[in-house]
Amino acid sequence: MKKGDNFKFKPVTFDSATCPYCNNPINDITYALSDRQTGAPVHFDCALKKVGESENLASDEKITYIGQGRFGVVHYPDPRNVKQFEIRRIIEWEERDSHFDWRQKITDTFDNAQKSRD
Numbered sequence: 001m002k003k004g005d006n007f008k009f010k011p012v013t014f015d016s017a018t019c020p021y022c023n024n025p026i027n028d029i030t031y032a033l034s035d036r037q038t039g040a041p042v043h044f045d046c047a048l049k050k051v052g053e054s055e056n057l058a059s060d061e062k063i064t065y066i067g068q069g070r071f072g073v074v075h076y077p078d079p080r081n082v083k084q085f086e087i088r089r090i091i092e093w094e095e096r097d098s099h100f101d102w103r104q105k106i107t108d109t110f111d112n113a114q115k116s117r118d
């Protein structure tokens with residue numbers, strides 16, 4: 001790549017993945033999470049649902065993704081004000097720094113693109 005070239009990410013092709021929770025294909029793997037036991041990609045929504053099922057939520061509590069593989073049980077003191085909430089519990093869905101082949105492929109693509117840019 002010459003300097004000054006317009007920079008483009010190389011397209012990545014993923015093996016088709018099926019979500020083990022709902023048995024539907026995962027079309028957007030960049031939004032996928034991984035199963036706790038197997039590390040296989042699962043739909044974000046399916047993981048969210050599973051967390052909701054395993055937690056006994058009060059009517060004023062909600063599950064929300066708080067980043068880095070963690071979900072939080074949040075409580076809204078005023079349901080009309082979504083800007084104010086408190087996190088009551090944290091559910092570690094994925095271990096921090098855990099590596100999965102399928103996700104590594106995404107990371108590699110961006111890393112390589114960064115390198116070829118310099």
Ligand SMILES: [Zn+2]
Binds near residue numbers: 022
């Ligand atoms: Zn699913």
